[in-house]
Amino acid sequence: MEGIQVNDGLEILRMGGNPITPEVALVIVKVIQNAEQCRITQLDLADIDVDEEFVSLVDEIQGLKDFRVIHGYVIKHQDSKKKTSDGIDGNLDAVSELYKYMHENNYRVIDLMKWLDKDGSMSISREEFKKGMLTAEVPITEHQLDKMLDKLDMDGDGEVDFRKLEELLNGKVYTK
Numbered sequence: 001m002e003g004i005q006v007n008d009g010l011e012i013l014r015m016g017g018n019p020i021t022p023e024v025a026l027v028i029v030k031v032i033q034n035a036e037q038c039r040i041t042q043l044d045l046a047d048i049d050v051d052e053e054f055v056s057l058v059d060e061i062q063g064l065k066d067f068r069v070i071h072g073y074v075i076k077h078q079d080s081k082k083k084t085s086d087g088i089d090g091n092l093d094a095v096s097e098l099y100k101y102m103h104e105n106n107y108r109v110i111d112l113m114k115w116l117d118k119d120g121s122m123s124i125s126r127e128e129f130k131k132g133m134l135t136a137e138v139p140i141t142e143h144q145l146d147k148m149l150d151k152l153d154m155d156g157d158g159e160v161d162f163r164k165l166e167e168l169l170n171g172k173v174y175t176k
Contacts, residue, residue, distance in 0.1 A: 008037040045071040047072030094148035
């Protein structure tokens with residue numbers, strides 16, 4: 001951060017693919033906004049999740065100067081007074097929570113599949129999936145898990161299809 005504050009030559013900062021949290025991404029953008037000498041016009045945080053405050057700050061900066069930003073998903077936070085029975089963050093469904101958990105812990109879908117699918121069939125029962133999520137301590141409620149399993153068991157055969165899970169996780173945006 002100190003380097004950004006004093007550097008007057010850097011115009012493009014590429015940090016995508018690094019283990020950066022949404023909080024650190026926000027700090028980076030605040031430093032860019034407040035550094036008088038900073039000439040950064042492009043910030044590449046590809047694959048790094050950000051929050052709504054980050055997006056608001058970027059909008060503010062873009063209103064003042066040419067500033068382009070590439071980032072991952074936007075995590076929407078609920079108002080702390082609106083806790084619901086839907087889970088840790090009532091604004092996020094279980095797929096979002098699972099994606100967030102996997103991203104924060106540097107897990108890939110294939111890692112999850114290998115860990116849960118002991119026989120390599122690319123399919124496990126709803127109960128096995130639930131047990132795996134509880135064992136992994138993914139921060140989702142049983143209600144959220146049931147909703148997610150309904151999406152993952154579209155044909156109603158009681159089995160979770162990992163191809164559907166991968167499709168949901170790869171296309172997930174943190175909105176409801």
